Amino acid sequence: MxxxxxxxxxxxxxxxxxxxxxxxxxxxxxxxxxxxxxGCSTLPERRCPQCGGPNVGMLEECRECQLMSGRRPWSFAVSAFPFEGKIRHWIHQFKYRKETCFGPFFATRLAEAWRKYGSDRDIDMIVPVPLNLLRYIKRGYNQAAIIAELMGKQLKLPVGKFRLVRWSRTKHQASMNLKQRKVNIRKEDFKCPFSLKGKRILLVDDVMTTGSTLAAATEKLLSCGASSVCVATIARDL
Ligand SMILES: [Zn+2]
Ligand SMILES: [Zn+2]
Incomplete structure (x- = not known):
């Protein structure tokens, strides 16, 4: 076109x-x-409200979400892209190669996806999933925070931050299976430096794979007083 x-x-x-x-x-x-x-891949119109991925079944939620033991702790999820092809490569550049110039593109597309699928939900604050402190020092930036800041401007919402205080080096999630990821996440501790009492949060991250990082962060936000958490990720890894 x-x-x-x-x-x-x-x-x-x-x-x-x-x-x-x-x-x-x-x-x-x-x-x-x-x-x-x-040639950029896109997600189909019909999506799963629990994980933001495609939903080809008859039920409201996708098969993966239905088969999960226990519910995801957030109330709604949206993604802008499937995690494949060019998008996968660009996210890799954005995340690991300091190509932060991709930030406006990802944030604009994620804000568009939120307006289309999530706009009937009220949000008080956008919060990025934090990086482990050592990884932040090594990388020099948190890719989720860049997206959150840009989305905040586009959606006219304040951006709050909470952080990981644990110093222990955690292994890269990408090299782990589902069980290992859950154990790894449990070792980490999120800290909220501000009150979240009654706040409706939009939690932002780059990629949702199993959702274990987002689940741990969501549970922390809820335990800090947030009344609800929705999640928005650039891409859904299927
Ligand atoms: Zn799903
Ligand atoms: Zn170009």
Whole structure:
């Protein structure tokens, strides 16, 4: 689909550059150029409200959520993309290669997904899932916090932060199976530096795989007084 050519003095003086190829983005309102966007995977219209992934079954929730032992602790979830192809690669660049220039693209698409699927839910505050402190020091930024800040501006919501205080180095989740992830998450301790009494929280992270990190963070937010937690992730890993 052609989007036309951007005109106007502002876009001429300060052209937006595609974070993937570095070329000028000509499409008004887009963050990534048209040719890089080509072939990007999208999620189907019908989605599971519990995990934000596709739902091809007859029931309201997807099969994975139905088969889970115990409910997910949050009330609603939305994702912007499936975790595959170009999106998977870009998230990897954004998360591990300091390519924070992908932030506006991901935040805009996630804010759009939230407006489309979650806008009937009231939110008081956006909270990013924190990084383990050692990992934060090593990486220099928290990718979830970048998304949360940008989404806060787009959705006109305040952004609160809570943090991990545990110093122990935790293994990378990506190399673990479901059981190992649950044990690993239990070892971590989230701390809320501010009151959440009665607050309706939108918890933001990059990728939902099993959801164990999001579940631990959600439980902490609820135990700190939050009245409800919804989650928004750039991508759903299926
Ligand atoms: Zn491009
Ligand atoms: Zn689901």
């Amino acid at each position: 052609s989007c036309g050519v951007a005109s106007g003095l502002l876009s001429f003086l300060a052209p937006r550059l595609c974070p993937s190829c570095g070329e000028v983005v000509l499409c008004v309102g887009e963050e990534v150029c048209e040719s890089c966007l080509e």
